[in-house]
Amino acid sequence: MKITFVLPDLNYVREYMPDYDGVFAQGIGYLSSSLKHAGHEVSLIHVTKDPERDNYIEILKGEKPGLVAFSLFSHQFGLVKELAGFTKEAGGFPTIAGGVHPTIAPENTLSDDSIDMVCIGEGEEALVELCDKMDRGEDYKDVGSVWVKDNGIIVRNSVRTLNQNLENRPFPDRSIFDFEKLADAKLGMLTVLAGRGCPYNCTYCCNHQYKKLYADSGKYVRFRDPESVIREIKEVKKDYPYLEFVNFLDDTFCLNKNWLRKFLPRYKEEINMPFHGNSHVNVLNEDVVKLLKETGCEHLSIGIESGNEHIRKEVLDRHMSNEQIINAFTLGRKYGINFSSYNMVGVPFEKIENTMETVKLNATVKSYKTHVSIFQPYPHTSLYDICKENNFLNNGGSEVSTFFGKSVVALPSISNEQIQFSYKYFNVFLKLYGVAYFMLPGAFSGIMEKVLDKLYLMPLHRFYLKIYPVVFPLVFPTAFIKRMLLRIAPRLVRRLKKIITKRSYS
Numbered sequence: 001m002k003i004t005f006v007l008p009d010l011n012y013v014r015e016y017m018p019d020y021d022g023v024f025a026q027g028i029g030y031l032s033s034s035l036k037h038a039g040h041e042v043s044l045i046h047v048t049k050d051p052e053r054d055n056y057i058e059i060l061k062g063e064k065p066g067l068v069a070f071s072l073f074s075h076q077f078g079l080v081k082e083l084a085g086f087t088k089e090a091g092g093f094p095t096i097a098g099g100v101h102p103t104i105a106p107e108n109t110l111s112d113d114s115i116d117m118v119c120i121g122e123g124e125e126a127l128v129e130l131c132d133k134m135d136r137g138e139d140y141k142d143v144g145s146v147w148v149k150d151n152g153i154i155v156r157n158s159v160r161t162l163n164q165n166l167e168n169r170p171f172p173d174r175s176i177f178d179f180e181k182l183a184d185a186k187l188g189m190l191t192v193l194a195g196r197g198c199p200y201n202c203t204y205c206c207n208h209q210y211k212k213l214y215a216d217s218g219k220y221v222r223f224r225d226p227e228s229v230i231r232e233i234k235e236v237k238k239d240y241p242y243l244e245f246v247n248f249l250d251d252t253f254c255l256n257k258n259w260l261r262k263f264l265p266r267y268k269e270e271i272n273m274p275f276h277g278n279s280h281v282n283v284l285n286e287d288v289v290k291l292l293k294e295t296g297c298e299h300l301s302i303g304i305e306s307g308n309e310h311i312r313k314e315v316l317d318r319h320m321s322n323e324q325i326i327n328a329f330t331l332g333r334k335y336g337i338n339f340s341s342y343n344m345v346g347v348p349f350e351k352i353e354n355t356m357e358t359v360k361l362n363a364t365v366k367s368y369k370t371h372v373s374i375f376q377p378y379p380h381t382s383l384y385d386i387c388k389e390n391n392f393l394n395n396g397g398s399e400v401s402t403f404f405g406k407s408v409v410a411l412p413s414i415s416n417e418q419i420q421f422s423y424k425y426f427n428v429f430l431k432l433y434g435v436a437y438f439m440l441p442g443a444f445s446g447i448m449e450k451v452l453d454k455l456y457l458m459p460l461h462r463f464y465l466k467i468y469p470v471v472f473p474l475v476f477p478t479a480f481i482k483r484m485l486l487r488i489a490p491r492l493v494r495r496l497k498k499i500i501t502k503r504s505y506s
């Protein structure tokens with residue numbers, strides 16, 4: 001049978017990468033290889049631009065699929081509803097949706113008339129069983145992890161137990177993507193998943209929901225056999241020799257020290273490419289950072305999220321002190337690894353003073369790159385429930401459709417204007433605090449910090465937002481010129497950058 005995946009992938013980082021044309025999605029890759037392994041045919045409609053109805057319908061008709069399979073995050077549900085509608089117009093093809101949103105909000109996903117089934121959780125084995133049954137013309141209403149609409153009633157099959165032996169799955173299939181066009185190819189980035197799952201319970205993230213879902217399923221956090229990860233990288237490298245560094249997409253790549261000690265020396269010996277990854281502060285000690293450096297780590301992304309310890313612990317359920325964060329970043333600098341941070345503003349109960357603390361903590365740790373986003377209450381996360389209980393979800397509805405631009409919550413502790421200001425001016429103040437902390441002598445440093453605090457907190461946020469288009473080029477002239485050039489000649493900028501920094505990724 002032929003399965004056509006539809007992957008919405010529209011708006012990510014377009015500001016920084018105007019020629020963004022999608023990214024390789026591991027989930028689709030794994031599903032595709034499992035289906036092909038079972039003898040099915042697979043194709044992909046990678047939706048990287050606003051879809052045009054007639055064009056989409058024409059492409060889909062040409063594919064003649066036996067099943068149309070959508071993969072989506074929560075903020076893409078609106079678009080998927082539209083595409084599912086077009087899919088039915090194109091020929092009434094059966095449809096299934098999977099991914100984070102259908103997993104955590106299956107009823108909501110199935111409320112759309114054009115979506116016939118959802119897959120809950122990991123989908124490799126479920127989708128293969130479903131397609132096998134459809135192909136053989138058998139009844140497919142009993143497939144584990146799949147919910148099926150049957151004459152207006154939803155058949156809710158329970159979730160399958162987790163696959164504890166990830167090596168049984170074929171390596172993800174990159175060939176259904178137009179790989180040369182992807183951000184991966186443009187950046188020289190080879191992405192891999194060394195395992196699945198995360199042990200933490202951050203209230204804004206999907207992992208605590210997945211853990212509940214898989215409570216009776218054995219280990220939720222699983223790492224692959226190092227041998228299998230190395231074999232996958234070698235195979236990908238053979239197919240795409242221009243890829244220059246490996247990016248481990250795992251939520252917490254550095255979690256299991258024993259696994260790292262087995263994997264990394266072999267990686268160095270057999271692959272020897274620079275690599276990037278994500279880590280939680282709590283697992284970073286000197287031994288780990290040293291090992292990472294010795295084996296080629298050049299970049300690690302770390303969640304700070306809030307500079308206020310109370311918000312971090314009580315609201316976000318992230319248990320780490322500012323001191324631990326500072327120590328981890330100090331280790332990064334000591335061993336010459338670029339440590340970047342993830343941060344949010346507009347978190348429930350946050351005040352403008354707290355967003356300032358986040359900026360100041362980032363300045364203190366000299367984060368290499370600072371990612372900031374506006375908090376989004378993803379459905380059914382515990383922080384979403386808290387927002388609901390406190391009536392914070394009444395600012396334009398609870399449907400999350402953006403991940404950078406605006407806040408969909410109304411918080412009594414901080415105004416929307418202040419959230420916008422904290423988001424837009426994050427890097428401006430980061431730079432200025434950096435000057436105060438590290439470029440001025442003692443007494444002046446304290447004075448400048450006090451002045452900056454006053455400027456940050458003064459109730460002039462609306463005015464600041466108005467003058468932002470002038471402030472940005474003044475504070476970041478190089479970045480401003482780079483963004484302009486990127487719009488005109490993205491390839492040239494990347495090539496120049498590669499020559500200057502000897503690294504294509506940033």
Ligand code: B12
Nearest residue numbers: 025026027069071073074098099119122123205206378403
């Ligand atoms: C890598 C990653 C990225 C990468 C690549 C994304 C991509 N397209 O693959 C990048 C950096 C681009 C990215 C960006 C963003 N991400 Co992101 N990302 C992740 C991360 C860490 C891993 C994703 C992954 O590869 N998982 C492993 C694969 C194997 O799992 P999977 O994709 O879920 O697929 C499996 C199942 O879901 C299922 N399945 C999936 N699709 C389908 C379809 C069918 C038909 C079936 C049957 C089954 C099925 O089967 C698959 C195989 O088991 C997840 C966290 C996580 N733990 O998943 C967050 C996560 C998906 N990201 C998230 C978010 C919010 C974002 C951003 C909006 C930015 C931000 N503020 O964080 C952007 C938006 C991107 C966009 N295109 O619009 C959220 C989504 C929350 C939600 N409720 O929707 C997550 C869950 C993290 C979190 N905070 O909870 N992300």
Ligand code: SF4
Nearest residue numbers: 198200202205207251
């Ligand atoms: S550490 Fe990261 S991936 Fe793990 S639960 Fe927290 S936010 Fe999610």
